[in-house]
Structures are given as C-alpha cells and as structure tokens.
Amino acid sequence: MTKYIAFLRAINVGGRTVKMEELRAHFAMPGFKNISTYIQSGNVIFEHSQTDKDVLIKKIEAKLLKELGYEVRTILKTIPEVQDIVSASPFADVPEGMGQHVSFLSSVPEPAAVAALMAFQNEHEHFRVLGTEAYIMVKKGGYGETKFSNTFLEKKLKVAATTRNWATVNKIASL
16 A cells, blocks of 8 residues: 555635545545545545556546535645655755745646746745756745745646645655
8 A cells, every 4th residue: 555645736725615524535435545634735645555646636636526516636646755855855954034835746847937937036035846846935924925826836837736835745754
C-alpha cells in the first residue's frame, strides 16, 4: 500500500465550504484505506494499492464532482515526494519577515511560460519553479496580497495548481 496525499484545489475557499468529516466520507471508495485529513484546506491522506496516480486522480475528481457539484482539481503526491519537495526548496535562508509557500502544479510548465513569469518578481516577492512545484517567498502573512496567487500562477504557467504554506507542507512531510 502506498500512502498518498491528495492536495485539493478550492476546498474551503471562495464560499465552497466542506467539513472534513464529509470530505473523508467522499474518499470512502473501494481500495481507499486509512483516510484522514490535515487542517481545513483540502489535504486528504490515504493509502491505496493503485500505483497509477492518474487512475486515482480521475476517481477522486469524478467522486468529488458528483458529491460536491463542482470540479475539484487534485494533485497527488506520496509522502517521500513531499519530503523531497521540502528538501529541494531553493529558499534555504528565508529572511526574517518573509514566508514560504509551495504551489503544487498539475504538470511541468513550458520553459517559455516559466521564463515569462520571472519578469513579475520583485524584491518582496520571489519564486522558483522546479519541476511540478513553484516555491514562493513573500512577506510573512502577505500571501493573500501577493500577485503570485494560485490563480495568477495558473494563468501564467497554463497548468492547474494548488498552494499550501510552508508549515503545512513540512507537517505533511513528517507524517
């Protein structure tokens, strides 16, 4: 059995409220074992024998569409993958007053899109795209005000994304 984390986009934001008990119940499908959630932002941990992530993503997205009535993009990672994401952070020394976030991307963006995005950086907002992750460093507590929002990244990189703060990513990596 592989332990997965489903990072769900648009859960408990924008008026789309889902109780974690309800979300866990939606994951109670054949083969899904040891289902739990971490905080209210759409992080579902489960075990499954299926090793093809695309098969699992399609099952999860279809079930959530049926149960919630709207599309919920899903990014699926294993615990070792999340640990590697933490280890790969290009921001080893985060200055005082700055905070870090990670946007999980649905696929590797085109190099031209990443290059164009680099022009939007400034002294208070930095990012690096490494594979299927975008690491973001902004003023602590200022993610809601940054231009590097989840929607902005999706539009510029032309891939789906869901963003978590650094503390959440580290906690999940330690599971």
